[in-house]
Amino acid sequence: xxxxxxxxxxFVTGITIGSIYAMVAVGFNMIYNATDVVNFAQGEFVMIGxxxxxxxxxxxxxxxxxxxxxxxxxxxxxxxAFERFTINPLKKPxxxxxxxxxxxxxxxxxxxxMFIWGKDSLPLPAFSGEKPIVxxxxxxxxxxxxIIGMIIVLVGFLTxxxxxxxKGKALRATAINRDAASLxxxxxxxxxxxxxxxxxxxxxxxxxxxxxxxxxxxxxGPIFGIKGFCAAILGGIGNSGxxxxxxxxxxxxxxxxxxxxxxxYKDAIAFLIMLLILFLRPGGLLGxxxxx
Amino acid sequence: MKSDHxxxxxxxxxxxxxPWVITNPYYISVLVFVGIHSxxxxxxxxxxxxxxxxxxxxxxxxxxxxxxSGILTTKxxxxxxxxxxxxxxxxxxISVILGIPALKLRGHYLAMATLGFGEIVNIILREWVxxxxxxxxxxxxxxxxxxxxxxxxxxxxxxxxxxIVLGVMVFLLNLVRSRVGRALQALNRTxxxxxxxxxxVSQYKIKxxxxxxxxxxxxxxxxxxxxxxxxxxxxxxxFSLVILAMVIVGGMTSLWGSILGAFVMTIVxxxxxxxxxxxxxxxxxxxxxxxxxxPKGLVYxxxxxxxxxxxxxxxN
Numbered sequence: 121x122x123x124x125x126x127x128x129x130x131f132v133t134g135i136t137i138g139s140i141y142a143m144v145a146v147g148f149n150m151i152y153n154a155t156d157v158v159n160f161a162q163g164e165f166v167m168i169g170x171x172x173x174x175x176x177x178x179x180x181x182x183x184x185x186x187x188x189x190x191x192x193x194x195x196x197x198x199x200x201a202f203e204r205f206t207i208n209p210l211k212k213p214x215x216x217x218x219x220x221x222x223x224x225x226x227x228x229x230x231x232x233x234m235f236i237w238g239k240d241s242l243p244l245p246a247f248s249g250e251k252p253i254v255x256x257x258x259x260x261x262x263x264x265x266x267i268i269g270m271i272i273v274l275v276g277f278l279t280x281x282x283x284x285x286x287k288g289k290a291l292r293a294t295a296i297n298r299d300a301a302s303l304x305x306x307x308x309x310x311x312x313x314x315x316x317x318x319x320x321x322x323x324x325x326x327x328x329x330x331x332x333x334x335x336x337x338x339x340x341g342p343i344f345g346i347k348g349f350c351a352a353i354l355g356g357i358g359n360s361g362x363x364x365x366x367x368x369x370x371x372x373x374x375x376x377x378x379x380x381x382x383x384x385y386k387d388a389i390a391f392l393i394m395l396l397i398l399f400l401r402p403g404g405l406l407g408x409x410x411x412x
Numbered sequence: 413m414k415s416d417h418x419x420x421x422x423x424x425x426x427x428x429x430x431p432w433v434i435t436n437p438y439y440i441s442v443l444v445f446v447g448i449h450s451x452x453x454x455x456x457x458x459x460x461x462x463x464x465x466x467x468x469x470x471x472x473x474x475x476x477x478x479x480x481s482g483i484l485t486t487k488x489x490x491x492x493x494x495x496x497x498x499x500x501x502x503x504x505x506i507s508v509i510l511g512i513p514a515l516k517l518r519g520h521y522l523a524m525a526t527l528g529f530g531e532i533v534n535i536i537l538r539e540w541v542x543x544x545x546x547x548x549x550x551x552x553x554x555x556x557x558x559x560x561x562x563x564x565x566x567x568x569x570x571x572x573x574x575x576i577v578l579g580v581m582v583f584l585l586n587l588v589r590s591r592v593g594r595a596l597q598a599l600n601r602t603x604x605x606x607x608x609x610x611x612x613v614s615q616y617k618i619k620x621x622x623x624x625x626x627x628x629x630x631x632x633x634x635x636x637x638x639x640x641x642x643x644x645x646x647x648x649x650x651f652s653l654v655i656l657a658m659v660i661v662g663g664m665t666s667l668w669g670s671i672l673g674a675f676v677m678t679i680v681x682x683x684x685x686x687x688x689x690x691x692x693x694x695x696x697x698x699x700x701x702x703x704x705x706x707p708k709g710l711v712y713x714x715x716x717x718x719x720x721x722x723x724x725x726x727x728n
Contacts, residue, residue, distance in 0.1 A: 158520040206700065215519060216466065217707050220660055223653055224699035231693030342649060346531065349524055357520075384539040391528035391535075398525045399513040 125257025130379040131372060132255075136264045136333065138371020139271040140166070143326035144348025145355060145363035146278065147319040153295035153358050154315035157218045161202070161226035163345025164233075165323025169195050170336035171233055173328040174242045184247060192324050198229075199320025203313045226341065233338040241335040244328075263332045270329050271364065274322065278360055291315065295358065343387070350394040416585055419668065420578065427574050431567050440566040444638060446671075446678045447573035448631045453658040453670035454577075454584055455627035460656075461664035462588055463620045464600035465515060466523045469530030470655045473625040475537055475647030476503045477632025482550040482642050483543060492556050496633040503629035504622050511621040515614065530652050537644040549643030556637045569638050576634070577671075580627065584667050596620060657699045663709020672710055 144162055151159045172194050176187035206221050207213075213221075247266050252259035281288040293301040294311045302308045326344075327336065351370050355362025370390050378386035431440055452470055459465050480499035484490040490498070514525045537544050544550070556563045556572070563569045587593055599606040599613045607613050636642050654677060662673025680698065681691040706713040 158524070206704065210704065213707075217703055219466075219520070219523065220656070221700065221703050223656070224696050224703060227653070227692055227696030228700060229696075231690070231696055234692065235690075346524075346527060346649075350528070353521075353524065382539075385535060388532045388535045391532050394528045395525055395532075398517060398521055398528075 128256050129258035130375045134372030134375030138368040139267045140326045140330045141347045141351045142364040142367025145351035145367050146360050147322045148352045149360050150315045150319040154312045160222040163341035164226050164229040165320045166327040166344045167341040169324030169327025170331035171237050174244050192321050195324035196317045196321045199316040203316035241337045244331040246332040267329045350390050437566040440570050446674050447577045448635050449674035450577050450671045451631035452655045453674045455624035456659045457670040459624040463596045467526045468652045469526040470628050471647045471651035472530040472533035473628035474632040477629030478636040478642050481633040481636045482553045499633050500629050504626045507622045507625035511618040515617045551641045553636050553640045661702050663711035666711045669709050669711040
């Protein structure tokens with residue numbers, strides 16, 4: 121394999137994993153915009169998405185497309201239950217209490233997942249075959265194309281949703297100023313629940329599309345969560361377009377770091393980038409404002 | 413002020429009596445862990461409850477302490493006491509270097525910056541195989557020797573560790589009641605107002621961060637010399653979150669809360685060990701129920717209960 125194909129191979133791997141980080145980051149932003157809370161359980165949605173899909177498809181033999189939709193439904197339900205039972209009943213929670221609640225929920229979801237699915241890594245067949253497509257000397261898995269397709273669909277959907285639907289506009293209004301939004305007749309509490317539901321659904325999709333490549337196990341959530349947060353920070357928190365670009369950048373840097381420097385330290389690279397961004401440009405590379 | 417002293421004496425008396433009543437070395441060793449966890453929780457309580465700064469990398473400082481002690485004693489034959497001091501100095505330096513840029517951040521940003529740092533430290537512990545032993549860790553860390561006595565039994569170590577915990581407790585109780593403690597509470601409320609009153613806010617934040625990490629480092633060294641074997645998974649993000657849970661469960665504005673939190677979060681999962689691997693769920697359930705029902709922590713809940721009972725007697 122010549123140098124170009126090698127680099128291209130790393131690039132493809134980076135885009136693949138970067139798309140997942142991008143989706144997690146978009147999920148983070150969803151909830152952050154509605155509530156100001158960074159949901160530390162975001163990675164768990166991804167893990168549960170993968171797990172539920174494995175069960176529905178491999179254990180119960182439900183066909184891929186149907187299992188996909190069912191999984192989105194189930195994980196969305198988990199997201200709604202999360203909001204209804206823990207965030208919603210609180211009278212006047214402080215920010216730190218809310219952060220800690222999401223941490224507690226992440227413990228709980230991880231524990232329950234281990235209880236249901238055990239500690240082994242679970243496989244899922246690829247959506248359309250395992251035969252790699254050779255492109256400029258690099259082997260591209262068909263699943264990678266699914267993932268890239270899915271992130272394009274997601275970006276398209278989000279743009280449409282936030283720009284052209286009433287619900288999307290309401291959510292944006294909530295993000296800008298909660299009190300003003302509520303005076304305009306927007307049910308802010310409902311928007312918060314809705315943001316958890318959307319965020320969980322996006323997480324579920326990310327989990328389902330990555331599982332055929334990386335397998336899934338119960339304790340994978342936090343690493344997805346932190347990487348996704350790196351992307352959210354890099355893109356300027358709350359900015360979904362920025363999050364997608366930043367997710368891809370982190371994925372690519374990580375993949376090149378693993379391929380050219382050292383695979384053991386690849387995770388450290390993402391965190392180092394995050395620390396540098398936080399220290400030097402806390403508004404994010406693409407963010408316009410400085411943080412409080 | 414007086415009630416703290418009474419409580420300290422009462423608590424110390426209880427600690428002295430305990431090993432005469434319960435002689436099972438297993439229970440004693442659980443209490444040694446409670447002591448080590450108390451040190452970690454007290455450090456974080458000072459930072460989070462008093463200065464209002466979150467840290468999700470306490471496990472990393474705990475690990476740096478444990479590994480510095482472990483590496484210096486096993487690979488370079490350094491005297492364990494000297495190694496503990498070096499570990500404290502090293503951790504303190506790192507925490508200041510991290511703290512200067514990190515403590516400019518607030519809330520989520522600080523949480524994530526410390527989380528990222530914690531994960532980097534954990535990766536280094538796992539990957540720097542020549543020095544840290546990699547995933548399998550270090551073995552054969554020597555036991556401590558105190559005035560000619562080797563601290564080689566659970567009971568000896570139990571007394572040793574709790575003397576340190578109580579010493580630190582007295583120091584911190586005094587600290588939070590001093591000028592420094594009041595300054596921390598002021599900057600916790602509003603930084604600008606504190607700054608205007610002449611409190612060097614960032615300096616205080618960095619010093620508090622350093623003190624809390626130094627305590628974690630001490631806990632790490634003491635842990636390493638107690639169990640004599642260390643491996644990287646004890647110093648992961650999850651453990652940082654468990655330390656945070658101890659602080660929250662006990663009540664983050666009370667130093668007694670840290671000890672209570674350390675008790676609960678160490679003993680309950682240990683007690684329920686029969687149900688193998690349930691600890692993650694248990695941590696989640698305890699933390700979630702405390703946050704939702706007594707967000708100020710168990711100490712506050714107990715105080716209220718206690719006062720309620722007193723009133724009940726008065727009425728009768």
